[in-house]
Amino acid sequence: MKININNIQFSYNGTTVLKDINCKINNGDFIAVVGPNGSGKSTLIKCINGILKPQIGTVYIADKDIKQTHLRDLSKTIAYVPQNSNGQAPVSVFDTVLLGRKPYINWKPSSVDIKITTDIINHLQLDDIFMKDINKLSGGQQQTVYIARALAQQPEILLLDEPTANLDLKHIIEIMDTLKNLCNKGFTVVIALHDINLALRYASSIIMLKEGKIFAHGGKDIITEENLEKLYDIKVKVIRNNDFHHVIPLGKLYREDKTKNNELYKTTIG
Ligand SMILES: Nc1ncnc2c1ncn2[C@@H]1O[C@H](COP(=O)(O)OP(=O)(O)OP(=O)(O)O)[C@@H](O)[C@H]1O
Numbered sequence: 001m002k003i004n005i006n007n008i009q010f011s012y013n014g015t016t017v018l019k020d021i022n023c024k025i026n027n028g029d030f031i032a033v034v035g036p037n038g039s040g041k042s043t044l045i046k047c048i049n050g051i052l053k054p055q056i057g058t059v060y061i062a063d064k065d066i067k068q069t070h071l072r073d074l075s076k077t078i079a080y081v082p083q084n085s086n087g088q089a090p091v092s093v094f095d096t097v098l099l100g101r102k103p104y105i106n107w108k109p110s111s112v113d114i115k116i117t118t119d120i121i122n123h124l125q126l127d128d129i130f131m132k133d134i135n136k137l138s139g140g141q142q143q144t145v146y147i148a149r150a151l152a153q154q155p156e157i158l159l160l161d162e163p164t165a166n167l168d169l170k171h172i173i174e175i176m177d178t179l180k181n182l183c184n185k186g187f188t189v190v191i192a193l194h195d196i197n198l199a200l201r202y203a204s205s206i207i208m209l210k211e212g213k214i215f216a217h218g219g220k221d222i223i224t225e226e227n228l229e230k231l232y233d234i235k236v237k238v239i240r241n242n243d244f245h246h247v248i249p250l251g252k253l254y255r256e257d258k259t260k261n262n263e264l265y266k267t268t269i270g
């Protein structure tokens with residue numbers, strides 16, 4: 001489903017943290033939002049799903065202003081996996097995933113709701129722990145449960161905030177492959193990521209946020225040493241081998257007086 005972010009600005013208590021954000025996202029896009037801590041990734045994701053309301057500008061989902069859309073309808077369209085889900089009620093894994101069916105349930109879950117929940121639990125290999133209290137799971141297991149709950153919503157748009165932060169290598173690849181498969185079927189995925197190499201591997205396009213503004217938006221070609229150094233203030237090496245790109249952080253970036261030795265950057269390495 002299409003997302004049109006039209007000139008949004010968002011402030012927390014008068015402090016502007018997102019400004020002049022314009023972006024069109026199409027069906028089947030896999031968008032990675034990257035940028036330093038505090039650059040506004042989580043705030044942008046919360047503006048797209050309507051949790052936060054921009055003071056200026058509008059978010060349109062399939063050409064409809066989300067402010068005009070009923071919450072229940074929005075929940076059938078957009079699922080959101082937050083960055084932190086601490087302090088949850090003592091609920092089982094199964095019931096947590098079943099909660100994703102809430103927008104479809106009238107007074108009790110149907111056999112279809114139960115089947116969808118069970119299938120997702122099996123697909124994400126949560127069947128061994130499905131009766132456990134989610135508060136008694138590891139961080140990575142909890143994260144997988146919240147992703148499962150989002151998938152149970154059968155949304156057309158999935159918004160995920162750092163979903164791989166607590167996962168081991170196997171689960172990172174499994175979750176990212178699942179998301180990529182959904183995009184191939186026409187779902188739209190927007191994911192805040194710190195791992196640039198995962199963004200390079202999976203995303204169809206990348207949004208770089210710096211101090212609340214879009215610093216660059218495009219395909220793999222925007223992942224250049226120059227852009228990354230400006231974005232993160234760190235020296236990096238980008239290795240390009242045909243279609244394979246890989247970013248290696250090298251070290252701290254020292255800005256030198258340009259006039260002294262005619263070098264803009266002097267670094268600890270290289
Ligand atoms: N509830 C809040 N109230 C006030 N300021 C906030 C709130 N949430 C975030 N901020 C501020 O807004 C800015 C953007 O925060 P945001 O959480 O969107 O950044 P982020 O890019 O997701 O960072 P991270 O990579 O650390 O998750 C930061 O300066 C942050 O301190």
Ligand SMILES: [Mg+2]
Binds near residue numbers: 042043083161192
């Ligand atoms: Mg964040």
